[in-house]
Amino acid sequence: MTIRTTEQLISPLVNGSELADVVFKIGEEGVQMFAHKLILSISNLFWKKLFYSQNSNRSNGNKIKVIRIPDIEPESFKPVLDFIYTRKAELKLDIIWSIFEVCDRFEMDEFRQFSLNFLENNLETNQLFHYYEKSLNDQHPEIRKRLIKLIEQNSQKIFSERNCLNNLQEETIFQILKSRKLQVKEFELVQRIKERAEFLITQKENNNIKKEKEKEKEIEKEKEEEEEEEEEQEQEQETEMEMKKGKTKEKEKKIVIKKQVKKIKLKNNAVIQNSNNNKKRMKCTFPKQTNSKDKNRNVKKKSDMRLQRKTFQYRDIRSCVGNLLEKIDLRLLSNIELDQLVKANLFTKEEIKQSLNQIKNRNQKKRDQRCKTKEDLKILFITNETKQARIENILESLRSSGIKSISVLHADKEIPFLKRLKKYDALFLFSAPRGNFKDPIWLGDEISKYVDDGGGIVICAYACLAERKIKSKFSYALDGGISDQAYLPMKKGPFFSGKNGKTRCDLGKVFLPNHPTISQVKCFDGGIHSHRINTEFVPGGVDSKMIAQWSDGNPLICYKRKLEQNGIVLVLNFNPVSERKFLGDKGGISGSWSILSNGNKILSNAIQFVAMN
Template sequence: MSKKKNKSKTLKNEPSSLHLFDQIYNNPHFHDIVFLIGKEETKAYGHKLVLSMNSPIWKGMFYTQEWMETKGREECLVRIPDLDPKVFLGFLEWIYTRKAKISHTTIYGIYKLAHKYCMPDLKQYCTVRFRKILNGRNCLRHAERSVIEGISKWHKISLKYLMQNSKKFMNNGKCFAGLREETVRTILEMKNLNCPEILLFRALKYWAENIQNDLIKKNKTEIYERILINPDQKKITARKLVKKYLHLIRLDLMDFKNYNELIKSGYYDHRILLKEGFNVVKKFDLKAKTKSRSGPQLSDSKILLIGWCRSGETHVNDLINSLKSGGIENVTHMDPTVSIPSLKAMQRYDAIVVRSSNVNSFYKGGNLGSNLAKYVDEGNGVIVIAINTLINNPEKQIRGKFQNQNYIPLKIAERERSEQCSLGKVFKPNHPIMRDVKTFKCKEYSHFIKTNDLNGGHIIASWDNGYPLITEKRRNDNSGIVVCLNFHPISTRITNDCGKAWLQETDGNLIFSNTLSYLIKDKLSKLAQKNPKKKIFYKK
């Protein structure tokens, strides 16, 4: 036995064949291909066999009959004039050694080469490295460049880093300097930056004034590329640029001192605010401190969608996109015709959305209802899509304790197909679900459950024909909230031929995102009550 152990130990210490390649990396001896990189034609030495082992693209290129006939089997030259030698050498180094010196100047070029030559491991390596090189000085630049280079994953990583560390480098009012206008707008539109609004205003002001000065001193064509204004328009001033985005500065999160600074800057017209009914004395508590943009942080939350549609993945994906519209990234779909999630599985999620289709949708519906009831009793929130789920057909209903003990804020009834309906009376205009919701309408006709029996719940808004559109119910102080959305959940984004779909230009996405935000915030407040000494943060 000891001999076998020693033998395996010896074999384990032997270098792998891949690690032996680092001895021939960019070695002028024994190569069979030479790359001439850049305008100065910097030489890089390679081996067709090694390159082919790492990339199917090279494999297909080197061993085609055309390549063999034109280049031959001897040493051949490949010119790449439009590439930085440092980028290609870093790319080549990783192929031979599985490590490379990647800097913030070469990382984009190496990633694009990895994408071009179908090398997912190198793309992942670059992404890990990208996370490490992010800091307060370069975060905004990378957020901008990742969009230009078309790497959406890195853009999301940059914005997430910005959100988590915004207070550190937003103190520098010059942090927006040199950014493109699209980037500035994206940052100002973020709903959960952890920094005072006055810092955002200072950064916006400095950026606009910097643009104005650059138009005088520098090449105007270069500056026009950074802003979203037609060069043929009249004179571009800092005031016009600031005014364009002042509506994104949240006055309601400022204290009186910061509000005064904003007014004295001359960019904000105090008289217009007074005309709009903004009562400064009533609004500001002089002892109050500044706040950061708050509210439930949705992007890290996990949502479970339990539902099936006979129209297949297209309809399911449209509903998932609606749920993601508020910033959620993690939505898991479970097909209830195959299996029902256990309570333990449900507990991994921050909220659950349930819908059935116009065919039999729930496998062992009783189990689903019992598990959902326990999930709500623990303080979690559930959204029930009323269409089909609450019609007079037991096989399409959730059933179990969830239905039998009246957890749902709407009674079982017949489904109604009506002429085109729209948002009617809003009974609770200040309710979080109705925040910024102005319109909601279906394309040609509306589907809804025809009942006014709220099952002990409360109505938030109705259709213009008087039937409930949005209702909610909380069984007791410790339980979660169940919200019932009484409309067909699919939008005209993908179903232009479907008359019952809600119009995508109305506020359907906002209703979904506000509802999830409301349920998750309620859950967090309960956790805070249970653990008053423990600070609970919900990061994006």
């Protein structure tokens, strides 16, 4: 008898329909993949919270759960199930970026480390720059750190090859040159950058030559067409004259035959080219005899053209290289190498002196001024919500971006002064639909002063936007200065109560896909009720933009800046509380945004954008 291991026992259950109580429909085609709630909940806390909240109702406990994920491909979701069951998976470099997105979405830290190790072990030195450039666009800091280490370790091999920086963008080269652990001389880096500039110049010249050739061909075709039209007109005039004189019908037949021959010649390019060449040969003339004076003039013209060509290339090189050379520390170069840079027309002696002085001044400024990071930001969360579980629900999504210091102000009990608000880098305002502010006018005036002073704020649904009911007992809408339309990028309007499922909506048109507030946001599901306000976007001020819409046309994310000296007012037209229900308490709202979508990233990106800008 052989004793089987746990992997041998569980491996037949991977994507097996036996005893399966979860069915995933992956991709647009809805490819079915079977799984088990028990194994998923043991492997990850995300699945545990999801299935615990859904199985809290006993009526739905024994039914098979169907989960649809249309924005993930089956090839990238299958390794996830393999890793959950067997702690092994077959990965490919082509799918690695989609796998990292899945890890971020389902909070799978172990699988992310497994995929990072696979990326390190299977990448070649020629592919490091290419994958590093992708990591900058996809905003994965962990991948960037790993790839930079590999570049630093293999920097001698990479930069020894010529034209290694030709196909890269300037931003990627900036990030690579920032690292001071590169085992490469500064002079070699300058040579690689110069080669990149020359490569770009040759590309521009080739494109210009192609365009000129195309224009010449078009001009030749136009001339040929004009000549043919003139010949046809002359022949028509001759025929008319002959017909008037009463010539025989045989000549008319010959004219018809000539026209048919011309049509056949137009179809055959070879015949046309030969005919054109013959015409040119007939029209050619002998060149005139030139004197010695004329020869000297031609030589001077050619030399002047060559000098102009050199200055033209020098300007192009400076335009392509000037920004990149700022990242190079000229103090590490010897005097001989500096003279070579001057001879290569990359620098002048005066520019070298100025750059050395600038490097000293920059180092002093960096010591004095320290740029704030995500961890150093201070944010104030203002709300009139009385339930602590819902407040923690919002704070969890805000902290997902790495922000640590978030303090809460209960606006139903106290009101802050402007001195207290200035201590924070940004504000987050949320008004519950059944909440009351202690003094909505005073609070609105203090927040408007904070925005006028240059501070930023994120406002969620209901606060300042919903139309306040006169007979209602609740004062969920703020008054005062911040409620003025000069600060808000949206009109006030009624909010959907969410009693019927007809109000369900999701992410619609995205106007600014490269905006930081929408980064890493693949989908957003508002839930059954999709709490939002029925309103319109109002442009105005110095800077006001619509970032994204709901699927029904209502604005979802937009911001506005009143004046250049004022701060940003960013509006999120949805309830920030998710449908998530914590273990032991009920923090979520039924019918709010789905946790399978990227609502937490929208919240974290919004507060980070407002605080950093």
